[in-house]
Amino acid sequence: MTKKKVTITQVAKYAGVSVGTVSNYLNGTVSVSPEKAEKVQQAINDLDYTPDALASSLRSKNSKTIYVLTPNLRNAFYTNIISALMEYAYKAGYSVNISGYEYSDERERKQLRLLGSCKQGSSVIIFNGYNDETEIRRLVKKDMHVILADRQTFVKNTSSVNYENHQVVFELVRLLKEKGYQTIGLMAELTELENIRKRRDSFIEAMHYYGFKNPEECVFEDKSLSLDKLRNSYLYMKWLLEHNKKENLPKAWIATSDYLAIGMMRAINEKGYSIPGDFGIVGFDNLDLSGYINPRLTTAEQDQELFGKTLWEVVKRMKQTGKTEQIVLPQKIIIRESC
Amino acid sequence: MTKKKVTITQVAKYAGVSVGTVSNYLNGTVSVSPEKAEKVQQAINDLDYTPDALASSLRSKNSKTIYVLTPNLRNAFYTNIISALMEYAYKAGYSVNISGYEYSDERERKQLRLLGSCKQGSSVIIFNGYNDETEIRRLVKKDMHVILADRQTFVKNTSSVNYENHQVVFELVRLLKEKGYQTIGLMAELTELENIRKRRDSFIEAMHYYGFKNPEECVFEDKSLSLDKLRNSYLYMKWLLEHNKKENLPKAWIATSDYLAIGMMRAINEKGYSIPGDFGIVGFDNLDLSGYINPRLTTAEQDQELFGKTLWEVVKRMKQTGKTEQIVLPQKIIIRESC
DNA sequence: TTGAAAGCGCTACCAG
DNA sequence: CTGGTAGCGCTTTCAA
Numbered sequence: 001m002t003k004k005k006v007t008i009t010q011v012a013k014y015a016g017v018s019v020g021t022v023s024n025y026l027n028g029t030v031s032v033s034p035e036k037a038e039k040v041q042q043a044i045n046d047l048d049y050t051p052d053a054l055a056s057s058l059r060s061k062n063s064k065t066i067y068v069l070t071p072n073l074r075n076a077f078y079t080n081i082i083s084a085l086m087e088y089a090y091k092a093g094y095s096v097n098i099s100g101y102e103y104s105d106e107r108e109r110k111q112l113r114l115l116g117s118c119k120q121g122s123s124v125i126i127f128n129g130y131n132d133e134t135e136i137r138r139l140v141k142k143d144m145h146v147i148l149a150d151r152q153t154f155v156k157n158t159s160s161v162n163y164e165n166h167q168v169v170f171e172l173v174r175l176l177k178e179k180g181y182q183t184i185g186l187m188a189e190l191t192e193l194e195n196i197r198k199r200r201d202s203f204i205e206a207m208h209y210y211g212f213k214n215p216e217e218c219v220f221e222d223k224s225l226s227l228d229k230l231r232n233s234y235l236y237m238k239w240l241l242e243h244n245k246k247e248n249l250p251k252a253w254i255a256t257s258d259y260l261a262i263g264m265m266r267a268i269n270e271k272g273y274s275i276p277g278d279f280g281i282v283g284f285d286n287l288d289l290s291g292y293i294n295p296r297l298t299t300a301e302q303d304q305e306l307f308g309k310t311l312w313e314v315v316k317r318m319k320q321t322g323k324t325e326q327i328v329l330p331q332k333i334i335i336r337e338s339c
Numbered sequence: 340m341t342k343k344k345v346t347i348t349q350v351a352k353y354a355g356v357s358v359g360t361v362s363n364y365l366n367g368t369v370s371v372s373p374e375k376a377e378k379v380q381q382a383i384n385d386l387d388y389t390p391d392a393l394a395s396s397l398r399s400k401n402s403k404t405i406y407v408l409t410p411n412l413r414n415a416f417y418t419n420i421i422s423a424l425m426e427y428a429y430k431a432g433y434s435v436n437i438s439g440y441e442y443s444d445e446r447e448r449k450q451l452r453l454l455g456s457c458k459q460g461s462s463v464i465i466f467n468g469y470n471d472e473t474e475i476r477r478l479v480k481k482d483m484h485v486i487l488a489d490r491q492t493f494v495k496n497t498s499s500v501n502y503e504n505h506q507v508v509f510e511l512v513r514l515l516k517e518k519g520y521q522t523i524g525l526m527a528e529l530t531e532l533e534n535i536r537k538r539r540d541s542f543i544e545a546m547h548y549y550g551f552k553n554p555e556e557c558v559f560e561d562k563s564l565s566l567d568k569l570r571n572s573y574l575y576m577k578w579l580l581e582h583n584k585k586e587n588l589p590k591a592w593i594a595t596s597d598y599l600a601i602g603m604m605r606a607i608n609e610k611g612y613s614i615p616g617d618f619g620i621v622g623f624d625n626l627d628l629s630g631y632i633n634p635r636l637t638t639a640e641q642d643q644e645l646f647g648k649t650l651w652e653v654v655k656r657m658k659q660t661g662k663t664e665q666i667v668l669p670q671k672i673i674i675r676e677s678c
Numbered sequence: 679t680t681g682a683a684a685g686c687g688c689t690a691c692c693a694g
Numbered sequence: 695c696t697g698g699t700a701g702c703g704c705t706t707t708c709a710a
Contacts, residue, residue, distance in 0.1 A: 005459055005481070007703055018681040023705055033679065046476070050455040054397045055703035063393075065436070073418040073425070074627070083412045095453075097404070097436045115435075116389035122343055138387070142344070170658055199593045230627050239538055249692050266631045288413070293570050294633045346687055357697040362689055394687035398702050615699065 006049045015043035019259060026051060061120035064094045066315060067110055070127040072100040075229075075259070076287050077304065081149075083126075084308025092316075100114060103190065103226050105131040123315045125149050130192045137272030145318040149311060152194035159314050159324040163302045165195050168331040169202035170209065170255075172282055176252045177210050179339060181280055185218045187233065187260050190226035196256050199284070203254065208336035218250055224315060225260060233263030241271045251279060252339060258290045258299055265293070265338070280339030295337035302331050354382035365390060365492045404434045405654060408450055409466040411439040412627060414568075414598070415626050416643065418465060419584060420488075423647025424464075424472035425511055431655075434569050442529070444470040451580055462654045467578060468584060469531050484657040485624050488650060491533035498653050498663040502641050504534050506543035507670040508593075509548065515591045518551050520619055524557045528570065529565035537624050538623070542593065547652030556590055564599060572602030580610045585640035591619035597626045597638055604632070604677070619678030641670050 008026075012019040017036050023041045024030045042048070057063040066089055070078045086096050101108035108126075112135035115124055120143035126136070139146050142156045146159040176184050186203045187239045189196050200219060207215030220240070224232040233255070240249060255261035261283030268279050275281055275295055283290060283292070286301035310327055318324065347365075351358040356375050363369045364379045364506060371379070382388070396402045405428055409417045440447035447465075451474035459482035465475070466488045476544055478485050479496045489500040515523050524543045546554030549657060559579070559623050560639040572594070579588060594600035600622030607618050614620055614634055625640035649666055657663065666670050 008705095010704075019704080020681060020683095020706080021679085024680085027705080029705085036680085050452075050481075052397075052458075052703055053403075053456040054393055054458060055686090056705075057686095058391075058393045058397050058688090059703080059705045061686075073412070073422045074415070076413070076415065079412040079418050081438060086412070086437070087441075088436065090450075093453075095436055096436060097434055098425070099429065099434060100422060111429075113389075114432075117392040119391075119393060141387075142389070155691075230631050234631065257651075262628065262631050266633070269633055288569055289601065289628055292573065292601050293628075294605070294608055301703090347689095348687080351697095358688080359690085359697060359699090360695085363696085366689080369695070373698085391687055395689075396700090396702095397685080397704090398689045400702075531687085656684090 006047045008051070011040065011043045011047055015039040016049060018057050028153055043087045052081060057119055059198050061119060063122045064093060064300075065097050065118075065122065066174075067115055067118060067122060067124045068127070069115070069124065069129070070098065070100055071103050074100070075257075077112075077257070077285050077302070079193060080288075080304035081308045084305045086308075088149075088309060088312035089315075094325070101129070104209075105129070105192075108132055109135050112136065112139065115139060115144070115281050118144070120144060121319070123318065124149065125311060125315075127151070128193050128195070129150060129153075130194070145282070145315065146312065147314055149307075150195055151197055154326075157324055159318060159326065161310050161314060161327045161329065162309060163195070163307075163329050163331050164197040164327075165331070166202045168300050168333065169199055170206040172254055173203070173206040173210050173212075175333065175335070176280060176282070177212075179249075179280065181252035181339075183218070183229060184212060184248040184252045184254065185220055187236075187253055187255040188219060188221040188225070189222050189229070189260065190221075190258055193226070199256050203226065206316070229257060229259035230263045233260040234266045235263075237264040237267035239271070240272075241267060246273070246278065249279075253279060253281050255281065255283045258285040258287045258297060260300070261297055261338070262290075262293060265295075276337065276339050288333055291334075291336065298336045298339045299334055300331045302328065302335045344391075345386045345662040347388075347390070348534060349497040349669070350382045350388050351378065351384055354378040361530070372415050374602060381385035381540040381615040382638070395515045396458055400458060400460060402438050402461045403418060403432060404457075404461065406454055406457060406461060406463045407435060407437045407466070407560070408447065408463065408468070409437065409439055410442045410468075412437070415485060415628075416596070416624050416641070419627075419643035420647045420650065423644045424650050425647075427648060428654075440468070442467075444468070444531075446469055448474045449479065451475065454478060457483070459483060460658070462486065462657065463559070464654075465531050466490070466648060468492075469533070484654070486650065486653055486657070487533055493665075496663055498657060498665065499654060500646060500649050500666045500668065501548070502534070502646075502668050502670050505539040505541045507639050507672065508538055510672055511593055512542070512545040512551075514621060514672065514674070515553075515593070515621070515678060518591075520589075520591035520678075522589040523551060523556070523593065524559055526575075526592055526594040526603060527564070528568070528595055528599065529560075529562050532565070537575075538595050566595060569596035569602045572599040573605045574602075576606035577609070580612075585608065585617065590617075590620075594620065594622045597622035597629045597636060600636055600638070601629075601632060601676070604634075604636075615676065615678045621672075621678050625673055630673075630675065635678045637675045638673055639670045640673045642668065 025032045123145040125147045146158045204215045283299040286299045290297040346443045382415040439490045462484040464486045544555045625638045631637040
């Protein structure tokens, strides 16, 4: 009872024309006479024909899918960007293929390797990632368009889209200093990630610059913080609060992501401390939620819609011109209640 | 300077065997003698060959990609489920193709139509959605395996995975009654979505059952609430608070999603009211964040990891047996501080 | 403009 | 077990 797949050949036969004509009609590569066109359309309707995208791109070496490799889909930061990207892709008839590597570099390399079996000319967007230069070069050599997103590493013949991460940290430190905080701590995730490392380094620089002492000792980082951030930062902060006198902890905190900040806030709240009274907190990302929690979170906004849009534009331009480009997007500090 | 794509033919030539042998070696369909195997592997390494997935599935009519159609990626509910699914898919060498339809039924149909050009035998997972029966039937007719997720609509020859939405609402109403709330309101999104409608209907039933009067008047629903939930529920609640005396509003609220609940909480907070003192709130979903906000949100948990896993199992079973199945997953109420 | 024919890179089948 | 060969469904020459 299984209906046989309708092919272009059948359509051609039904319409009494050649497959070439049907193909031309479908793609508009060459114009087709009105009568034939009508017959073909009729056949398509009658037979309920849909072109096979696979066969099409096999032959035409031109795939309409964008591959996205991301740490995971559990972080709104990525999903917002990808959403925006998908939006543009959709309008242009592209589809988006997503995979996650859960912050494992081994796994990332594996996925990258898998991508090697996709059509040349496909676009590949890689979020963060590390220790992957070799695999990336493989892809580039296979003529894929790779775009490095939200990371600093530079690989030859790839494009990149990033947020500015130096100046914004300086501004954050200055803001906290101006608000009167005498000590500032940095709560940071896994520093193998380039942009987090950048924020860490800039933090130390800025602290020196603004006259704080021993900034190195104010950096709190932990591998656990890159996974299940909410829970682990909560646990970490809770531990800090239980094992230190309040006076010995920084009065203000910069968290390298809003998730971290929110987890910390929970721990601080539970201990009976107030924000921003006892501790000031600023985050990074400006998640949708960050303006709705209590107190509302001060954070460095990274415009994700813009990022997604930029990504799409780079994809398109690379297809057209084959040229790579490096783009740096600004961050903006959103001052709310938490510091 | 562009490197020509390495094909199976070249590998065969280089290794001094036939393409068939290389294919057999690669797929393990038929065993290959050790010497030949070694030669082939050598050739693969030397030439840096990667099989073309497209050509492979064109020929074998067996695609290893799962298509997911979701309202969007901005809701952690979906992304958590998809994350879990991706995890299983990844382990089995499948890839996941995601598109969003932004809650537009027209757009959903369009995407569904596009999916028609994918390989027969592919799996398609559709989250929510409505007015799409015709397109779904088309896909089924083309021998695709379609799985309806988180929706009640039944279409012949499709599988489905859902949460139980009737009993859980009864339990919620009972919980609030037992906590002493005299009036309960329901804050609900767009009711074209089957599961939301189900919650609404169950709410009215449950309210009657537990002796509340005029439950129909306690239903607050608005189309705006399905998009940008956080902001729009905040705005809606703010409006309600400004245009009604506190005594005239329900003392307890059931929101059909945590996002809605969080937006409402913000509005209540801003007005200077306390939770759960002045208003009790319960949500639906149990987002990661819901246990970390202030006050911690009581909510009906829908185990998203389990949902994703179930989805994957259904995909696999459909591929193996071709049989469809209907699965209903339980919800669990997580009692925290907000009521 | 149109039809015929030659593949895209791979798997499946067949004979040996 | 192996090599040869016929396609999967489509696009793209190329002549007509």
